[in-house]
Amino acid sequence: MSGDSLADDLTRRTQNAPPELLSRTFFFVCAALSIATTIGLIVLLTTEAAKFFTFSAPLVGVEGETATVVEFLTGTEWQPTSGRFGVLALVTATLMVMIGSSIIALPLGVGTAIYLSEYASPRVRSILKPGLEILAGIPTVVYGFFAIIYITPMLQPFVPGLGTFNMLSACIVVGIMIIPMVASISEDAMSAVPEELRQAGYGMGATKFEVSTDIVVPSALSGIFSSFILALSRAIGETMAVTIAAGSTAQFLNPFNPATYTERALPMTAAMIKLIGGDVTGGGLAYRSVFAIGITLFVITLAMNVISDYVAQRYREEY
Amino acid sequence: MSDNTSEFSADAGDGETADPTADDMVIETDVASATSSSETTTTPDPIIRSRDLDVFYGEEQALDSIDIDIPENRVTAIIGPSGCGKSTFLRCINRMNDRIEACRVEGELSLRGKNVYDPDVDPVALRRRVGMVFQEPNPFPKSIYDNVAYGLEIQDVEGDHDEIVEQSLKRAALWDEVSHQLDSSGLELSGGQQQRLCIARAIAPDPEVLLMDEPASALDPVATSQVEDLIEELAEDYTVVIVTHNMQQAARISDKTAVFLTGGELVEFGDTDQIFENPEHDRVEDYITGKFG
Ligand SMILES: Nc1ncnc2c1ncn2[C@@H]1O[C@H](COP(=O)(O)OP(=O)(O)O)[C@@H](O)[C@H]1O
Numbered sequence: 157m158s159g160d161s162l163a164d165d166l167t168r169r170t171q172n173a174p175p176e177l178l179s180r181t182f183f184f185v186c187a188a189l190s191i192a193t194t195i196g197l198i199v200l201l202t203t204e205a206a207k208f209f210t211f212s213a214p215l216v217g218v219e220g221e222t223a224t225v226v227e228f229l230t231g232t233e234w235q236p237t238s239g240r241f242g243v244l245a246l247v248t249a250t251l252m253v254m255i256g257s258s259i260i261a262l263p264l265g266v267g268t269a270i271y272l273s274e275y276a277s278p279r280v281r282s283i284l285k286p287g288l289e290i291l292a293g294i295p296t297v298v299y300g301f302f303a304i305i306y307i308t309p310m311l312q313p314f315v316p317g318l319g320t321f322n323m324l325s326a327c328i329v330v331g332i333m334i335i336p337m338v339a340s341i342s343e344d345a346m347s348a349v350p351e352e353l354r355q356a357g358y359g360m361g362a363t364k365f366e367v368s369t370d371i372v373v374p375s376a377l378s379g380i381f382s383s384f385i386l387a388l389s390r391a392i393g394e395t396m397a398v399t400i401a402a403g404s405t406a407q408f409l410n411p412f413n414p415a416t417y418t419e420r421a422l423p424m425t426a427a428m429i430k431l432i433g434g435d436v437t438g439g440g441l442a443y444r445s446v447f448a449i450g451i452t453l454f455v456i457t458l459a460m461n462v463i464s465d466y467v468a469q470r471y472r473e474e475y
Numbered sequence: 476m477s478d479n480t481s482e483f484s485a486d487a488g489d490g491e492t493a494d495p496t497a498d499d500m501v502i503e504t505d506v507a508s509a510t511s512s513s514e515t516t517t518t519p520d521p522i523i524r525s526r527d528l529d530v531f532y533g534e535e536q537a538l539d540s541i542d543i544d545i546p547e548n549r550v551t552a553i554i555g556p557s558g559c560g561k562s563t564f565l566r567c568i569n570r571m572n573d574r575i576e577a578c579r580v581e582g583e584l585s586l587r588g589k590n591v592y593d594p595d596v597d598p599v600a601l602r603r604r605v606g607m608v609f610q611e612p613n614p615f616p617k618s619i620y621d622n623v624a625y626g627l628e629i630q631d632v633e634g635d636h637d638e639i640v641e642q643s644l645k646r647a648a649l650w651d652e653v654s655h656q657l658d659s660s661g662l663e664l665s666g667g668q669q670q671r672l673c674i675a676r677a678i679a680p681d682p683e684v685l686l687m688d689e690p691a692s693a694l695d696p697v698a699t700s701q702v703e704d705l706i707e708e709l710a711e712d713y714t715v716v717i718v719t720h721n722m723q724q725a726a727r728i729s730d731k732t733a734v735f736l737t738g739g740e741l742v743e744f745g746d747t748d749q750i751f752e753n754p755e756h757d758r759v760e761d762y763i764t765g766k767f768g
């Protein structure tokens with residue numbers, strides 16, 4: 157090959173060829189669109205929420221003024237039609253869903269992941285993993301009905317005074333709903349643990365249980381934490397199942413007292429559904445409160461994501 | 476999980492195993508034919524013995540009728556071209572082959588007279604007496620201390636763990652480099668240090684046999700010679716079986732050499748000097764002098 161033709165070969169041509177330019181533009185537009193949508197949503201949420209807090213005119217059907225930010229964030233009574241906007245009543249309900257569903261989903265999810273990754277034969281795994289994904293694909297409204305039709309009646313003999321609608325069933329059903337997510341993401345993290353580490357463990361005379369708990373789980377910790385955070389975000393954002401199962405009555409309950417889980421409550425998402433689906437007209441105070449709840453929810457979820465990133469950094473897998 | 480009741484596990488679960496000496500084991504495995512050790516003889520009785528050992532991966536045969544007697548407290552090197560079954564043989568000794576689904580073992584492989592493939596043998600207990608060091612350094616993502624102490628913890632070894640960890644790191648010639656950073660992650664060490672850490676980890680619970688599968692092949696020359704020195708020292712107290720594809724290494728550090736050749740055959744086994752200076756088989760001579768393989 158002569159020097160000249162080599163020089164020709166090396167000149168820049170591919171970078172600016174039309175197909176290259178075209179695809180680059182296309183992918184840029186895709187990325188820009190999703191970012192623009194996100195920014196648009198944040199702006200909408202913020203401005204509408206701001207309108208809620210600055211509302212001053214007396215309203216038809218609403219006595220009194222709007223809530224101040226402090227009243228909104230510290231109030232414990234949620235009665236939008238009578239001007240009571242204490243979001244804590246909703247936040248605590250959401251917290252109950254988080255706590256209750258985690259108690260079910262985290263251990264079962266991680267246990268399932270350990271089983272799939274360390275114990276199951278390839279054949280069993282090839283059946284169970286898609287099975288989990290099917291579980292994850294069931295519409296959440298089905299879970300809601302599953303809660304009131306099966307779970308609550310099943311619990312009633314054991315839990316005295318349990319009404320048709322209650323937080324317990326809501327938590328259980330959300331827990332079941334997020335198990336596949338915990339299991340699937342944790343299993344991915346565990347499967348990514350190098351075989352050499354397991355070999356090292358077995359070579360030391362560790363049992364399968366010891367290898368799983370001492371080596372695989374700690375090595376996959378950041379992935380497991382990520383699965384927790386994602387699952388919790390899902391539990392917070394879950395709407396249909398809790399709206400159906402929990403009974404749509406806003407109450408300020410203590411999430412750390414197990415007895416309160418037999419009560420009805422109204423998590424944030426369910427409150428928004430109720431406001432939009434009920435007797436709310438555009439422009440009114442109650443309508444605007446949807447955005448105030450929305451931005452609160454957004455901040456909580458954002459915080460979860462930040463924590464998740466921090467945890468993933470901190471416990472990064474290094475093998 | 477660990478309360479299986481085979482002869483091996485009975486031994487492993489018992490407090491006295493802090494110092495499992497040769498005689499202990501013979502008494503505990505009440506095998507009539509136990510070749511009892513008289514420690515004064517110059518050629519010790521074999522600690523590992525195989526007869527007619529065949530290994531298959533699915534339909535493919537990886538080891539063909541291996542007969543070998545590996546002496547105690549000596550370094551035995553296994554050499555041979557790649558794919559001839561060296562690793563496979565090593566994994567038979569501590570039954571790491573169990574983890575490979577396609578793998579099937581036939582014939583006898585005994586540790587002190589007890590066939591490790593007998594149905595009553597617990598591989599977990601077996602591996603507590605036969606330590607292993609792998610080709611790639613594979614420290615746990617834990618602290619240096621926890622790496623070395625891991626075997627002590629899962630095996631409930633009695634005694635002062637701090638002391639044993641220190642001793643093991645000293646024997647692995649790593650103590651001076653890491654004594655001030657025992658709490659930092661084992662993964663922060665260099666490759667050679669990691670491999671010595673893995674050796675310290677393997678010897679901490681005081682196994683009887685140490686299996687090493689090309690332990691220096693991923694290391695630079697300086698680290699390699701450190702590991703080699705270490706292996707020679709370890710042979711004073713341990714039976715070391717080391718796979719290597721490096722013939723100089725085998726010649727330098729081993730007392731006995733086994734030459735496996737393609738087809739999974741053990742072609743020649745004898746004193747290292749004799750194998751390298753005056754091999755019986757032409758194929759072995761060809762291999763050693765680099766004519767093939
Ligand atoms: N996990 C396995 N599954 C199937 N075949 C294997 C496996 N491990 C090794 N083998 C086969 O067994 C033979 C011996 O392999 P190995 O013991 O790794 O050789 P060596 O260590 O001497 O290079 C090779 O033909 C190899 O392909």
Ligand SMILES: [Mg+2]
Nearest residue numbers: 561562563688
């Ligand atoms: Mg090999």
